[in-house]
Amino acid sequence: MQTVIIVVHLMVVSAMIGVVLLQKSEGGGLGMGGGGGGGFLSSRGTSNVLTKATAILAGTFFATSLVLSILAGLDRKPRSIIQGGPTQQTPGGPLGQGGGILDTLRQQEQPAPPPAGPQVPRSQ
Secondary structure (H helix, E strand, O other): OHHHHHHHHHHHHHHHHHHHHHOOOOOOOOOOOOOOOOOOOOHHHHHHHHHHHHHHHHHHHHHHHHHHHHHHHHOOOOOOOOOOOOOOOOOOOHHHOOOOHHHHHHHHHOOOOOOOOOOOOOOO
16 A cells, blocks of 8 residues: 555656756746747647646645555554663653662672572581
């Protein structure tokens, strides 16, 4: 779906560039203007057709840009920048413990305490 919209978007962009370049500017430009007659391809008739075509292409360009940005946002999911860390913090911290991400990292760095139990004296 996204590929089809991108192809349509590129075709609209190419057509809009061509239509804008064909329009007659105040300096002459690449316009196809000509003299005589009030027909379809007269200077005035061409100007109206190209202006309408530019407006339609601009609207289509805007619509395809909007659809592409919405489709790009659908695939985006929030994730943690710290691998293996909690993805969502609550006011009490992860799992109801106090502190934030720095306290969690400090706890991971601290060595585990030795196991509690009866200690047997070593004989020499």
